Amino acid sequence: MARKPTVYDVAREADVSIATVSRVLRTPEKVRPETRQTVLKAINLLGYLPSGSARSLAARRTNTIGLFLPNIDQLDQISDFELVTEDAADIVVDPPHAQENNLDSLYFDEVLRGCELESWRQGLSLMVSIGLKGKDGDIPQLINSMSEKVDGLIVLARSVPDNVLAFLRKRLPVVIIANAAISQESEFDLVRVSNRKGMYALVRHLFEKHQVRRMAYIAGTDDSPDNGKRYEGFCEGLRSEGLEPSASPIYRGQFSQSVAYQIATSLARQGTLPQALVCANDQMALGVLRALSDAGISVPDQVIVTGFDGIKEAAVSQPRLTTVRQPMVDLGRAAVSTLVRRLGSPEDPPISTELPVKVQLRESCEGTMI
Amino acid sequence: MARKPTVYDVAREADVSIATVSRVLRTPEKVRPETRQTVLKAINLLGYLPSGSARSLAARRTNTIGLFLPNIDQLDQISDFELVTEDAADIVVDPPHAQENNLDSLYFDEVLRGCELESWRQGLSLMVSIGLKGKDGDIPQLINSMSEKVDGLIVLARSVPDNVLAFLRKRLPVVIIANAAISQESEFDLVRVSNRKGMYALVRHLFEKHQVRRMAYIAGTDDSPDNGKRYEGFCEGLRSEGLEPSASPIYRGQFSQSVAYQIATSLARQGTLPQALVCANDQMALGVLRALSDAGISVPDQVIVTGFDGIKEAAVSQPRLTTVRQPMVDLGRAAVSTLVRRLGSPEDPPISTELPVKVQLRESCEGTMI
DNA sequence: TTGTAAGCGTTATCAC
DNA sequence: GTGATAACGCTTACAA
Numbered sequence: 001m002a003r004k005p006t007v008y009d010v011a012r013e014a015d016v017s018i019a020t021v022s023r024v025l026r027t028p029e030k031v032r033p034e035t036r037q038t039v040l041k042a043i044n045l046l047g048y049l050p051s052g053s054a055r056s057l058a059a060r061r062t063n064t065i066g067l068f069l070p071n072i073d074q075l076d077q078i079s080d081f082e083l084v085t086e087d088a089a090d091i092v093v094d095p096p097h098a099q100e101n102n103l104d105s106l107y108f109d110e111v112l113r114g115c116e117l118e119s120w121r122q123g124l125s126l127m128v129s130i131g132l133k134g135k136d137g138d139i140p141q142l143i144n145s146m147s148e149k150v151d152g153l154i155v156l157a158r159s160v161p162d163n164v165l166a167f168l169r170k171r172l173p174v175v176i177i178a179n180a181a182i183s184q185e186s187e188f189d190l191v192r193v194s195n196r197k198g199m200y201a202l203v204r205h206l207f208e209k210h211q212v213r214r215m216a217y218i219a220g221t222d223d224s225p226d227n228g229k230r231y232e233g234f235c236e237g238l239r240s241e242g243l244e245p246s247a248s249p250i251y252r253g254q255f256s257q258s259v260a261y262q263i264a265t266s267l268a269r270q271g272t273l274p275q276a277l278v279c280a281n282d283q284m285a286l287g288v289l290r291a292l293s294d295a296g297i298s299v300p301d302q303v304i305v306t307g308f309d310g311i312k313e314a315a316v317s318q319p320r321l322t323t324v325r326q327p328m329v330d331l332g333r334a335a336v337s338t339l340v341r342r343l344g345s346p347e348d349p350p351i352s353t354e355l356p357v358k359v360q361l362r363e364s365c366e367g368t369m370i
Numbered sequence: 371m372a373r374k375p376t377v378y379d380v381a382r383e384a385d386v387s388i389a390t391v392s393r394v395l396r397t398p399e400k401v402r403p404e405t406r407q408t409v410l411k412a413i414n415l416l417g418y419l420p421s422g423s424a425r426s427l428a429a430r431r432t433n434t435i436g437l438f439l440p441n442i443d444q445l446d447q448i449s450d451f452e453l454v455t456e457d458a459a460d461i462v463v464d465p466p467h468a469q470e471n472n473l474d475s476l477y478f479d480e481v482l483r484g485c486e487l488e489s490w491r492q493g494l495s496l497m498v499s500i501g502l503k504g505k506d507g508d509i510p511q512l513i514n515s516m517s518e519k520v521d522g523l524i525v526l527a528r529s530v531p532d533n534v535l536a537f538l539r540k541r542l543p544v545v546i547i548a549n550a551a552i553s554q555e556s557e558f559d560l561v562r563v564s565n566r567k568g569m570y571a572l573v574r575h576l577f578e579k580h581q582v583r584r585m586a587y588i589a590g591t592d593d594s595p596d597n598g599k600r601y602e603g604f605c606e607g608l609r610s611e612g613l614e615p616s617a618s619p620i621y622r623g624q625f626s627q628s629v630a631y632q633i634a635t636s637l638a639r640q641g642t643l644p645q646a647l648v649c650a651n652d653q654m655a656l657g658v659l660r661a662l663s664d665a666g667i668s669v670p671d672q673v674i675v676t677g678f679d680g681i682k683e684a685a686v687s688q689p690r691l692t693t694v695r696q697p698m699v700d701l702g703r704a705a706v707s708t709l710v711r712r713l714g715s716p717e718d719p720p721i722s723t724e725l726p727v728k729v730q731l732r733e734s735c736e737g738t739m740i
Numbered sequence: 741t742t743g744t745a746a747g748c749g750t751t752a753t754c755a756c
Numbered sequence: 757g758t759g760a761t762a763a764c765g766c767t768t769a770c771a772a
Contacts, residue, residue, distance in 0.1 A: 004541065006765055017743045022767060032741055049541055052519035053426035054765035057748045062423060064497070064519065088726035089564055089571035089694070093736070094685075109479040116500050125516060127434070127497050130486050146495060149422035149434065171374060171419055194459055201459035315464075318688050324459070356458035366463070376749055387759045392751060402757060424749030427764045 005046040014042035025050060064125040065339055066150040067115050068143060069108045070159035071131040107311060107328060108156065111177060114332020115154060122340050131159045147172060152343055154335045157225075173342040175335045178226065189342055190352040191334045195229035195308075196236070198324035198357035199278075202306055203237025205359060206276055210304060215248060215276040218263060218284050220255040227255070227280050230308060234278060249274070253284040260284035264291035273303050276365075282307035282314045285321050289364065293318070305364045319363035327355050375416040383412035395420065434495040435709055436520040437485050438513060439478045440529035441501040477681060477698060478526065481547060484702020485524060492710050501529045517542060522713055524705045527595075543712040545705045548596065559712055560722040561704045565599035565678075566606070568694035568727035569648075572676055573607025575729060576646055580674060585618060585646040588633060588654050590625040597625070597650050600678060604648060619644070623654040630654035634661035643673050646735075652677035652684045655691050659734065663688070675734045689733035697725050 007018040014021070016039060023031050024039040031039070042048075056062040112128065119126040129146050143160060147153065152173040155165065165188075168174050175189040206212040217234050220227035235245035251267075253260040260279065267273045268291065279285035285307030292299055299305050299319055307314055310325025338351050377388040384391070386409060393401050394409040401409070412418075426432040482498065489496040499516050513534060517523065522543040525535065535558075538544050545559040576582040587604050590597035605615035621637075623630040630649065637643045638661065649655035655677030662669055669675050669689055677684055680695025708721050 008765080018766080019743060019745095019768080020741090023742085026767075030741075035741080047537065047540055049514065049518050051427065051765050053423045053432060053750095054748090055518070055767075056423035057421065057427050057750080058765080058767040060748070060767090062519075063515075089567040089729060090726065091571055091575060091729040091731065094690075094730040094732050109482075112482075112498075113500075116498060120500065120512070123515075125497055125519060126499065127495055128482075128486060129496070130483075130490065142490070144419060145433075145493075148419050148425070149432075149495060167417065170417055197459040201461055205461055313682070313686055316683055316686060320464075356460065359459060359461040360464040361461065362464050378749080388750085389752085389759060389761090390757085393758085396751075400757075405757080421749050424764090425751075427766085428749075428751035430751090430764070 004051075005048045006051070007048075009046055010039065010042045010048050013046060014039045062125075062149060062151050063123070064127055064150045065119060065336065066127045066129065066146045066153045067112065068146065068153060068155045068159055069112070069128065069130045070156050107309065110328035111156065111332040111335075114329035114334075115336050116332075117329070118333040118336035122336060124336070124340070143168065152339045154332075154339060158223075173339060173346065175339045175342070177331055177335050187350065189338050189350050191331055191338055191355070192353070193326045193331065193355045194357050195226055196233040198326075198359065199230045199233030199308065200237045200240075201233075201359050202308075202322075202324055203234055203278065204240065205361070206278075206304065206306075206365070207237070207241050210276070210365070212275045212304065213243070214274040215278050216267075216274040217248060217250045218253040218260055218277060218279040218288065219250050220253065220280040220284075224255070230280050253279065253287075255281050255284060257283045257287035260287035261291045264288040265295060268292060268295035268297055273297070276304035276306065279305070279307050282309040282311045282321060282323055285323070285364070286313060286317055289317055289319070289321065299364050300367050307364075310358075310360060315362070317364075322362045322365035323360055325358045325360050327357070330355055374421075375418045376421070377418075379416055380409065380412045380418050383416060384409045432495075432519060432521050433493070434497055434520045435489060435706065436497045436499065436516045436523045437482065438516065438523060438525045438529055439482070439498065439500045440526050477679065480698035481526065481702040481705075484699035484704075485706050486702075487699070488703040488706035492706060494706070494710070513538065522709045524702075524709060543709060543716065545709045545712070547701055547705050557720065559708050559720050561701055561708055561725070562723070563696045563701065563725045564727050565596055566603040568696075568729065569600045569603030569678065570607045570610075571603075571729050572678075572692075572694055573604055573648065574610065575731070576648075576674065576676075576735070577607070577611050580646070580735070582645045582674065583613070584644040585648050586621060586637075586644040587618060588621045588623040588630055588647060588649040588658065590623065590650040590654075594625070600650050623650065623657075625651050625654060627653045627657035630657035631661045634658040635665060638662060638665035638667055643667070646674035646676065649675070649677050652679040652681045652691060652693055655693070655734070656683060656687055659687055659689070659691065669734050670737050677734075680728075680730060685732075687734075692732045692735035693730055695728045695730050697727070700725055 007021045010021045011018045016035060020031060020035060021039055024036050028036055116126055127146055127150055129142055131142065143164060147168060150172070152175070153168060154175045154177060157176055157178045165174065169187065173189070175191060177191050178193065203215070206215065217231065219231060238245045238248060251263045253263060260283070264277065264287065277288055279288060285305055288305050289299060292303060292305070297303060305321065307321045307323040310323050314321035314323050334353050334355060338353060341351065342348070377391045380391045381388045386405060390401060390405060391409055394406050398406055486496055497516055497520055499512055501512065513530060517538060520542070522545070523538060524545045524547060527546055527548045535544065539557065543559070545561060547561050548563065573585070576585065587601065589601060608615045608618060621633045623633060630653070634647065634657065647658055649658060655675055658675050659669060662673060662675070667673060675691065677691045677693040680693050680698075684691035684693050704723050704725060708723060711721065712718070
């Protein structure tokens, strides 16, 4: 690889000034067609590719946005990676339930996809970074190395400590996706989904179509605003039917598949299952399904189970899971869209967007559908 | 947001030269501790964040690498995105098999995860971009806008046309992940998995543990080197048992779940099912499972079904799918690792790495496992 | 329409 | 150890 050609090389080759070369690239209409051709020829000849750094520096914008995703459990016990070739194929038996699938990531993946998509449509590059669980010390550094290279930042809720967020906010536009804590309500651009309404609609459905009277709630982690909103919707649903929310049991599922599995197993053993188990997310609902299946309890005949999120696994489980689907891809797109608008008008008041959800009825609630 | 402070501001604040400010950041040990403190104080006071563009320009490296992913079907019919708030929750019935799940992306997601992980470990930023199906015209542009901002590129096989690849190769290091065509063998850094050995090991297992004699192959697309290698392994396995490969039927599944579904349905109807259906990827195997289930045929009692890839769905299907798992995350890590090495020594001969696969035995082959 | 030249905010090479 | 100062490769007034 020879030294990369620069505007100077192209200018010399085409026998014009570097300004003209730049114009051909940026504002071709301001260059005489004839000259333009000469320059383009030179560019092709030399295989010239402008330097992004130089361009960004001069233009005072990078045309790049950053996406910061929360940590992923999996990555905690990662080891150094050795680059070794080992052409081989081991055979191993993979027993059922060998390990809890890492389902968390699916959520982010779709948001990421939406960001990619919309960034592309807007002509922006996308930089991605993940946080490392339990390594909060690294996050400021991580996010710094990203911040210096982008025009704005999209952050998945609670992937970045509040103080870091506050610092960033001063230096560049930040859009937060989902469940922002109340304190951030008025300071940041926000993109969220209708958690409360979604859960409310689901509960109403259980009343109206299935005459459910006794339902239990399997909750996520306490510090999650998402969890809070969903529970609000749950309570509101109960009240709308004249039921007292405090009379419905809550179990602490921690958003975890295995914890939910244990909860459901206990309930089954004790014979204290309600008519419906309403879970704060799909992963727990899947854990519940597995537990009930293992306990020989039929869903939905004996118990109805519902989830929240709409992850892909929920569409292929046995039985398939009734859930409230978040428009994950659209979350990503909306975030980019918001950021672009913000970059265009830095001084406007914060933009807050709430995206609609969709209650998806499937067999874990409806029984056989075909 | 006030104007961002620069080295000059910091220098003035700390009453030193800009060179010293730079040194505090880059080579702190070369600065007297006392001075260092003063400068750091000024940096914090002003909330100074160095400019990535300026830094990259001066240092002649961006410390960023790019990842280019193949197009995603889904994105073809994407519409413009309107940023509208619509706080709502519709209820819809989601019938089984309503749409073919977009499973392709799962593969990339894991590779991406590996790239993120290893980039982070290496102190590099990661830029991500996707190709758009049927829009090859856009790819050069896409990849250009990325190339100018990164030190090197990782490309998932066949996401970029060969000629573009050849062009890029001249300007910056390129690492190709998976199934490179033969013509690229000697020119690019390559990271792959043991496709051939994996399929061979799987077939041997079917002979040894299950006494399968008649098996059929459901192939992927013809232009996929992955598909080719896997089929090679299949044939080799047959021969090792004294069987003639040409006597085993091949069906063209196009790597598609729905096509495989149709194939299996036909076979079931005609009563021409072999003892084992060996599929070139998991998606087709899942389609086959569904078809056999719909046809009332029991797996593995009446037919054994196997896949290839190890996508997550394969671990939760009914029955769970025996497959050859590719180390997707490691593919990403290896690619980054390779790229880093290449950046360190541009003139070394191409690096080719083959990662081991793992045959995962599950119920679609073994029957009840517990 | 085209050229000149002044930045853009760093890093790095010198001297001191 | 520290400070001038010249790159780095581009964009963009301002002149011509």
